[in-house]
Amino acid sequence: MSKATETAVHPVPAAASPLDAPFPTKRMLVNLGPSHPAMHGTVRAVVELDGEAVHAMKLDIGFLHRGFEKSCENVTWTQVFPYTDRLNYVSSIMNNVGYALAVEKLAGLQVPERAQYLRVITSELHRMCDHLTLISAMGLELGAMTVLIYGMEARDLIWDRLTELCGARLTSNYARVGGVSRDVPPGWNEKVLRILDRTEALRVEIDRLLTRNRIVIDRTRGTGVVSREDAIDYGFTGPCLRASGVSYDVRKASPYLVYDRLDFDVPVGSNGDNFDRYLMRMEEMKQSDRIVRQCFDQMQPGAIAADDSRYVLPPKPEVYGSIEGAMAHFKIIMEGIKVPAGEAYAYVEAANGELGFYAVSDGSGRPYKLGVRAPGWNMLMALPQMMEGKLLADLIPTFDTINMIGGEVEQ
Amino acid sequence: MAEETKPADAAPPKPAPPPGPPPPRNPGLVTFTIDGREAVVKPGTNLIEAAASVGVSIPYYCYQKRLSIAANCRMCLVEMSNAPGGKLMPACQMTAAEGVSVRTDSPKVKEQQRATLEFLLVNHPVDCPICDQSGECKLQDYYMQYNATASRLDVPKVKLQKRVKLGALVVLDQERCILCTRCVRFMSEIRKNPQLGVDNRGSHSVIATAPGLPLDDRYSGNVVDLCPVGALTSTDFRFRGRVWFLSSARSLCTGCARGCNVFLDYMRDGVYRYRPRENDLVNQEWMCDEGRLSYKPFNDARVLAARVGRSNVPRAQAVAEAARLLRAHAGQGTLALLASPVASLEDLLAAALVARDGLKLSEIYVGGRPDGWHDDFLRRADQNPNRAGLALVAKAFGLAVKSASDLADAVASGKVKGVWAVGAELPAPALASALGKAEALVVQATNEGDLAAAATVLLPASPAPESDGTFVNFEGRAQRVELAYWPRGESLPHWGLSAEIGRALGLVSRWASARQLFEDLGRRVADQLPGYAWNSLPSVDRRKGLIPLAAGTVDGRLPGQRERMPLDQSGNVQWTRLPSSREETP
Numbered sequence: 001m002s003k004a005t006e007t008a009v010h011p012v013p014a015a016a017s018p019l020d021a022p023f024p025t026k027r028m029l030v031n032l033g034p035s036h037p038a039m040h041g042t043v044r045a046v047v048e049l050d051g052e053a054v055h056a057m058k059l060d061i062g063f064l065h066r067g068f069e070k071s072c073e074n075v076t077w078t079q080v081f082p083y084t085d086r087l088n089y090v091s092s093i094m095n096n097v098g099y100a101l102a103v104e105k106l107a108g109l110q111v112p113e114r115a116q117y118l119r120v121i122t123s124e125l126h127r128m129c130d131h132l133t134l135i136s137a138m139g140l141e142l143g144a145m146t147v148l149i150y151g152m153e154a155r156d157l158i159w160d161r162l163t164e165l166c167g168a169r170l171t172s173n174y175a176r177v178g179g180v181s182r183d184v185p186p187g188w189n190e191k192v193l194r195i196l197d198r199t200e201a202l203r204v205e206i207d208r209l210l211t212r213n214r215i216v217i218d219r220t221r222g223t224g225v226v227s228r229e230d231a232i233d234y235g236f237t238g239p240c241l242r243a244s245g246v247s248y249d250v251r252k253a254s255p256y257l258v259y260d261r262l263d264f265d266v267p268v269g270s271n272g273d274n275f276d277r278y279l280m281r282m283e284e285m286k287q288s289d290r291i292v293r294q295c296f297d298q299m300q301p302g303a304i305a306a307d308d309s310r311y312v313l314p315p316k317p318e319v320y321g322s323i324e325g326a327m328a329h330f331k332i333i334m335e336g337i338k339v340p341a342g343e344a345y346a347y348v349e350a351a352n353g354e355l356g357f358y359a360v361s362d363g364s365g366r367p368y369k370l371g372v373r374a375p376g377w378n379m380l381m382a383l384p385q386m387m388e389g390k391l392l393a394d395l396i397p398t399f400d401t402i403n404m405i406g407g408e409v410e411q
Numbered sequence: 412m413a414e415e416t417k418p419a420d421a422a423p424p425k426p427a428p429p430p431g432p433p434p435p436r437n438p439g440l441v442t443f444t445i446d447g448r449e450a451v452v453k454p455g456t457n458l459i460e461a462a463a464s465v466g467v468s469i470p471y472y473c474y475q476k477r478l479s480i481a482a483n484c485r486m487c488l489v490e491m492s493n494a495p496g497g498k499l500m501p502a503c504q505m506t507a508a509e510g511v512s513v514r515t516d517s518p519k520v521k522e523q524q525r526a527t528l529e530f531l532l533v534n535h536p537v538d539c540p541i542c543d544q545s546g547e548c549k550l551q552d553y554y555m556q557y558n559a560t561a562s563r564l565d566v567p568k569v570k571l572q573k574r575v576k577l578g579a580l581v582v583l584d585q586e587r588c589i590l591c592t593r594c595v596r597f598m599s600e601i602r603k604n605p606q607l608g609v610d611n612r613g614s615h616s617v618i619a620t621a622p623g624l625p626l627d628d629r630y631s632g633n634v635v636d637l638c639p640v641g642a643l644t645s646t647d648f649r650f651r652g653r654v655w656f657l658s659s660a661r662s663l664c665t666g667c668a669r670g671c672n673v674f675l676d677y678m679r680d681g682v683y684r685y686r687p688r689e690n691d692l693v694n695q696e697w698m699c700d701e702g703r704l705s706y707k708p709f710n711d712a713r714v715l716a717a718r719v720g721r722s723n724v725p726r727a728q729a730v731a732e733a734a735r736l737l738r739a740h741a742g743q744g745t746l747a748l749l750a751s752p753v754a755s756l757e758d759l760l761a762a763a764l765v766a767r768d769g770l771k772l773s774e775i776y777v778g779g780r781p782d783g784w785h786d787d788f789l790r791r792a793d794q795n796p797n798r799a800g801l802a803l804v805a806k807a808f809g810l811a812v813k814s815a816s817d818l819a820d821a822v823a824s825g826k827v828k829g830v831w832a833v834g835a836e837l838p839a840p841a842l843a844s845a846l847g848k849a850e851a852l853v854v855q856a857t858n859e860g861d862l863a864a865a866a867t868v869l870l871p872a873s874p875a876p877e878s879d880g881t882f883v884n885f886e887g888r889a890q891r892v893e894l895a896y897w898p899r900g901e902s903l904p905h906w907g908l909s910a911e912i913g914r915a916l917g918l919v920s921r922w923a924s925a926r927q928l929f930e931d932l933g934r935r936v937a938d939q940l941p942g943y944a945w946n947s948l949p950s951v952d953r954r955k956g957l958i959p960l961a962a963g964t965v966d967g968r969l970p971g972q973r974e975r976m977p978l979d980q981s982g983n984v985q986w987t988r989l990p991s992s993r994e995e996t997p
């Protein structure tokens with residue numbers, strides 16, 4: 001912000017007539033956040049304003065820093081799962097799955113098919129939650145309160161189903177190394193299909209409210225533009241990259257779980273502006289809906305966790321009824337699973353883009369090192385460049401559509 | 412009839428003798444490969460030790476390097492290139508041979524290890540939740556490492572006795588026993604006192620004593636340590652604590668002048684047990700039962716608050732009163748120092764310095780515990796861990812050594828009217844009442860007792876686990892103990908109390924820790940302690956703050972209690988304690 005002190009007062013340009021005389025203004029420093037309703041999570045933006053235009057901008061993050069990576073070194077491999085819930089807390093299961101894939105890659109563990117389907121179903125449901133949250137919040141901040149109400153109804157319908165599955169709305173802690181923590185309760189599939197119908201209806205309603213809305217179009221079209229080249233240079237992934245015209249989706253580029261058996265499309269935008277980023281999310285929700293329905297058709301009954309007591313807790317009857325089970329349980333709980341020494345990087349397509357876990361094991365029961373590639377980080381870091389010279393009012397929808405989540409960016 | 416004649420050259424040629432071992436590649440040593448790694452070892456080294464020398468670990472239960480080879484657990488079977496018919500061979504029994512190739516990781520060996528464990532677990536009860544060994548059990552360790560498959564047993568397990576009291580210190584659970592016979596071999600080979608044997612046959616075999624005879628050897632506790640599973644447990648430690656909550660400190664048994672090396676297992680500020688720590692020069696890896704139980708006074712009947720007369724007072728007030736009394740009697744020449752050889756070298760150095768420079772004393776009366784039983788194995792008659800250290804300190808400070816009964820005489824004759832006792836242990840109970848006749852009796856005591864009860868001023872002292880320190884054993888071998896937890900209650904180590912008294916007498920106290928004290932005063936005795944370094948225990952700085960879990964612990968197990976903070980009764984950290992008692996790492 002040193003520019004501000006250099007030229008505190010603008011030079012007054014020569015006016016054509018006294019009536020056109022520009023008002024000499026000072027640059028103004030405005031603190032947006034950290035506790036501002038439009039600054040999701042807790043993030044502070046120091047914006048230097050030249051009139052209404054953003055002259056420069058600095059981001060101050062770290063309010064949600066928890067030392068995630070370091071904390072993980074002090075707990076067993078399994079105890080890391082609840083920590084990953086707190087990364088992108090709107091879609092926690094995708095974090096669980098990403099981390100589980102990294103550990104399974106190290107361990108060379110095969111996950112049963114049903115568990116893979118369950119991971120995909122829950123991931124895609126959470127992707128819908130994530131996008132619904134974004135669109136609702138964007139609607140709210142652009143003045144469309146109704147969208148928030150509809151969006152929250154849909155999101156809560158999904159969260160209620162996930163609560164039935166894993167016992168928590170937000171911090172699901174659902175995946176495990178080698179599988180998932182529990183199978184679906186009776187009648188769950190049908191319930192999910194019913195709420196998918198209702199969610200679709202709500203999505204259509206939101207679509208009709210927003211997509212052709214004059215105000216929304218004016219606020220989002222042509223604002224927060226990122227070119228294809230810039231998006232790649234900044235390291236964008238996910239919907240923000242695709243909105244700029246790059247067709248890159250981890251689910252297609254490097255299929256994991258059972259995504260290669262599922263039929264779905266990857267929407268790609270062309271303008272890289274806020275409106276395109278919004279459209280990406282609307283379309284991806286449709287695709288997620290398709291994926292979940294296909295999974296229900298393809299999924300067969302079976303085991304939900306690998307049958308390997310080096311990595312997976314044995315079933316309770318074995319724990320209480322046999323010494324082998326009791327020992328395996330004891331060792332896994334007390335010392336953690338012994339993941340072979342080595343390092344692995346596993347990545348998934350999370351709601352915001354490529355979520356990567358880099359795990360290093362020294363063969364002990366705890367991670368030696370864990371690194372996270374949080375997708376939101378790159379978009380957030382590009383925000384000051386995206387906003388330079390743009391209107392302050394454009395900052396709000398831009399901040400919305402890059403979907404910064406403090407939990408994952410600040411770890 | 413044609414005469415059958417055998418042509419002389421028709422005899423079938425004798426089969427060529429098997430090729431002898433190749434000439435050694437390294438003369439005087441045996442060179443062979445194990446899992447592809449070349450190992451060079453002395454002739455006669457067994458494969459387990461040879462493999463360990465190149466970083467290959469072979470699992471075993473019955474093998475123990477100080478006991479004879481039993482080769483009955485079958486856990487250490489390996490593939491050897493010279494084995495007849497490719498048979499698997501027990502690594503504990505086979506010695507390394509020139510040019511042989513050994514595999515410990517082939518599918519055949521892996522399958523054998525898995526199968527062995529399956530058999531060992533066939534009759535094993537589901538006891539982990541109630542078993543004291545849980546957390547340090549070789550069955551658990553090896554199951555996860557070498558088996559990790561579910562039970563295939565569909566018949567009932569053999570039921571045996573769950574609680575056979577073999578002796579005062581040892582309880583046997585017959586169901587958990589894997590019959591490795593380490594305990595049997597220890598009793599007959601190390602102790603030459605074969606009180607244990609194996610009764611019955613097959614899956615009904617059990618470890619037993621002769622009918623009607625208890626396991627009453629004075630070293631019986633070692634069989635508990637030797638037992639690789641939870642079959643033999645200690646009556647003293649049984650059900651008192653889960654081992655994963657315990658932390659370990661490297662310490663010494665202070666029960667006699669031998670100074671057996673031990674791991675002191677503690678939780679919060681309580682000692683739970685001693686486990687012998689290996690030291691070939693002192694105790695190999697054994698200790699006596701009495702020494703094993705000698706930690707109890709660290710926990711019970713402690714003096715935790717200062718007293719003047721019969722009333723509890725803050726320690727500072729008691730120290731001031733003690734200094735006043737000592738100064739008065741020192742001025743009249745009627746003061747005497749009684750030092751206990753149970754205290755550490757640092758304690759005695761500090762006391763001697765204060766006695767000589769602050770109180771102008773020239774004599775030191777030696778208290779300490781009376782002599783006890785002894786044998787020709789480990790136990791010494793002298794039950795004081797630091798008598799040799801006391802002699803060194805007295806010599807270094809030019810103090811004449813006299814006995815506690817001399818002091819009693821001097822008190823009775825009125826020559827001595829004030830006594831400063833560093834340590835309240837006395838060789839005879841009657842001495843306490845004799846010393847109690849002194850006008851002023853300043854006692855630094857770790858535990859309640861006759862002398863503590865007779866004290867005019869009583870100062871709470873901390874025993875060995877609550878400070879770093881040095882003990883000199885009967886051979887003159889100086890050994891370190893390490894601080895396990897901070898001093899309990901108001902207590903301070905003797906050296907801390909002596910320093911406070913010295914400060915009250917006008918001396919300059921220079922030590923914030925036992926380390927600083929040793930660096931300062933230890934020079935005076937250093938020439939008597941050849942080869943001794945304070946830092947002979949590795950990684951003494953590990954206790955700073957929260958221990959990072961990845962850093963491990965002194966005994967290689969997972970850490971139990973993670974904080975080493977001085978805690979008060981309600982578990983709050985006493986921050987004021989930290990600067991003075993925490994050790995500075997250089």
